[in-house]
Amino acid sequence: MKIRWSKYINAYPQKDSVILFHSVSRCVNKISKEDYEMINNVLAGTKPTDDIKKVISELYVDKCIVKEDEVEGEMFKEARKSRDYSGECAAYFIPTFTCNFRCPYCIVDSTEHGTENKKLTDEEVITMAKWLKQYVIKNNLKKLTIELFGGEPLVGFKQDILFLKELHSLEEQGIELEFNMISNCYLLTEEKVDALIECGLKSIQCTIDGPKEIHDKRRILASGKGSYDKIIENIAMLENKSVSLVIRINIDRDNAPYISGLLDELGERGFAKIASIGIAPVDPPVADSNISGHTLETMQYLETIYKALRRNNFRFKMWETFCGHGVEHFFVICPDGKLYNCPSFAGMKGYEVGNIYEGGFFEDRPKVHEIPDKCYECSLVGVCSGGCYFTKTVHHLNDDYCLEVTHSEMIKQYISNMYGD
């Protein structure tokens, strides 16, 4: 039988070993440099020793090595399709587009949304929750995950609470609920945290973009003031609360050099005990934008950032493009009752895919986010997913669009720092 490396394998040589990362299955294998060389020789036609046969069979079981004629694109297609049949619904709830911050890079452009200052009435919140409950039941779904989003979800705190409370009756029908919040955390008080936890909130994601002097230039209150001290004080309060904390750090060439310093500072304050870290390059993911963090100039700081994460014992995940656009039970509920396929489109005229006040999703809701054929051949596709549909749409990008340069650097740095010698 003729065999070859899977096209989804990425090999990262270390001092004495080679790490093999399968981007679709996420399987990671570490083998010695000699074994790696011998396998390449076997794949080129050399007769294998018994020892190397054993290594090859193990890699074959993990699909790192596959039959020469294996149609691997199907594996990724199936993985994508299975998201439609997972029995789960993930909905973003935007209680308001209003925000108390003016972050210069913010993806939410409130002028475009035109619903700023609109406050949802209790009746409207209840109508939205009722529609969602019916949707979950009608589609026979087993789990509902809610992300409280915005604008700033804590500006719409009262509406958040009412919405979450209304959903609880789903549990009586055996439907699992998971509630999370993505917030700048400036308005977080102990009273609000307790109320959210009582409603079942499981996690809070808060963005911190650098040490105080850097963060305060990027995460700016509407008044122009910085927000660092208040945010740190507020999230420190979560230490004794039964809610998990994710600190998100948006990086670009301006703040990336300072992130290892921030991580040391957070580590010294004991945040590794309560928080995990997510590093995300500032969007849009196109290198010619002057605000984008998706550049090699930014990526060159990743090594020091990952080292700082390790030395401070932070838990951290790999950055990836999660594009939920087109996943059947993934959508966004906006304050005016309109539904969107993705939070980045939320509020943008012409991209509505439904309206709660008009009976839910439109007949012609676009469901499929097709990715170019070339992406099925790419070793990074499991992490990149062919890129972000929103970016490709609003920037009018064609099939030549590719994130390979920065993505491969991000993944290499992550894997090498997690599993390296």
Ligand SMILES: C[S@@+](CC[C@H](N)C(=O)[O-])C[C@H]1O[C@@H](n2cnc3c(N)ncnc32)[C@H](O)[C@@H]1O
């Ligand atoms: C739009 S905000 C809304 C929720 C809340 N106001 C907040 O800042 O967390 C949602 C998330 O998008 C992130 N974000 C905003 N603009 C971004 C950009 N240009 N690139 C990457 N992430 C961005 C924020 O850091 C936050 O994690």
Ligand code: SF4
């Ligand atoms: S706090 Fe969130 S919504 Fe508000 S401006 Fe900043 S990123 Fe945008």
Ligand code: SF4
């Ligand atoms: S956009 Fe580029 S890096 Fe991403 S999956 Fe397609 S070919 Fe690969």
